[in-house]
Amino acid sequence: MNWHGRVIFEGIVSGKALVSSQPVSFFGGVDPDSGIVVEKGHPLEGKCISGMVLVFPTGKGSTVGSYTLYRLKKNGKAPSAIINAQAETITAVGCIISEIPCVDSIPIGEIPDGAQLHIENGLISLLRNNLE
């Protein structure tokens, strides 16, 4: 299964999908030192986004969140790629300044949590569902 999206920041990467049905706020919502989602009541609360292909509808919250993504990258705790339904300023700017591959305009509901994905610029391929 493949999806074609819009490239926000280009790159080629493979990794495991971590899917959130809810928007993500990086500033205040993700701990920049551990990569763990700390927003109370968030579907990903307690999960670590480091090294994952982070899939969520869109960003929310303070524009300082772009800098949080940058800090995650410097700490080696950033997601390996980001897939959005609709990218907005905070996530897009964060991905560019941190050089994290980012694709949007993707029907994210079709991506199974835990699936192995390959991203090559705007093309996302499903390598393996999470069947184990």
Next chain:
Amino acid sequence: MISLTSQQQAMLDGAEGKAAQKALQILLALAKIYQAEELLPVSSVQIAGVSYDNLGEAGLEYLTEMADSGGRVKVFTTLNPAGMDRENWQALGIPPDFARQQIRVLDAFARMGVVTTCTCTPYLVGNLPVFGEHIAWSESSAVCYANAVLGARTNREGGPSALASALTGFTPAYGMHLEENRRPALTVMVETGIHGTQSFGALGVSISRKVAHLANKPVVWIEGILSASLEELKSFCASLATYTGTAMFHIPGITPESSRYLRPEACVSVSRKELEEACRELNPIQDTPVDFVSLGCPHLDLPEIARIAEILSGKKVKKEFWITTSRPVKQMADQMGYTRIIEESGARFATDTCCVVAPIKGWFNCMATDSAKACYYASSKNQMETVFLPFEDVIQEALR
């Protein structure tokens, strides 16, 4: 896809260094997201995300990297308030560790050629665009003032996107840069007299109640306001932007672009009772005594400081009283002798900063102010109770 000029293409290819390249990448990504068809040259930039309290180590690292990699502003650029008074931080109780990091933030901006005047009222200190100019500003109250009162054109930029505009001299053409998005869509009939900064702040809160249920907040057309001073307009802009998130409004006879449009048919009204309710909402009945008095959200202008000096002259304040303004306005107050009168009363200037961005959470229990915006951030970010009063009553509260 936007077609680039040869100069822009060279910048994107790295001819002007890594910082300018990254900045242009940011703007092109925003252009893609918001379907802009061109990049517009900007004449002025104002950057938010200056307080170390908000930026943290992450923001400081990014700004340092941009400065290290040769970032240099192409247009006149000023800053939003910082987390502290650059000269008087010790007396105001700012911890030295915080001050050290805040100074590193300001130094990174200075190395990029930013004028490090830290204010939410750039239009009072010479960063003053003219009608129709495209600019890239961040501070929400100043964005609203620039669009509505000055007739300049700016989206509400985030810190990194405003910096990107400063380093390239461009912004993508979408949102408030386009005529169709500046058109009024909802008439607000104000059925009561609105006078003074507090009352104009309360009007912003009342309007926000009227549009709260709408997914896309309309540009409002406000009828029934016969006159408004600069001080009243800056207070209104701060309140409207904070409570509705909008960046534009029209008041016929007062704001310059109102002459282009007719009154929208969709109409709501704000009664005297609703305005009083808005005031009461920011003035909850509570037992917590006021232990912090604050004027200067947005930053005060010289006539406001003159009035404070007149009232405080020869008296002593009984509460911690911060007067927040920009460094250039403070210097005028020094020259006029207002600073001496105010400081002799025991009140303090907190220049370059404000009660929204300074790291004062937990310092005070209850703040008196004339600013609806300050009330919002006091109760959310800084967890204080608020007492919302007219300008002169706030000064009297400090003397009580």
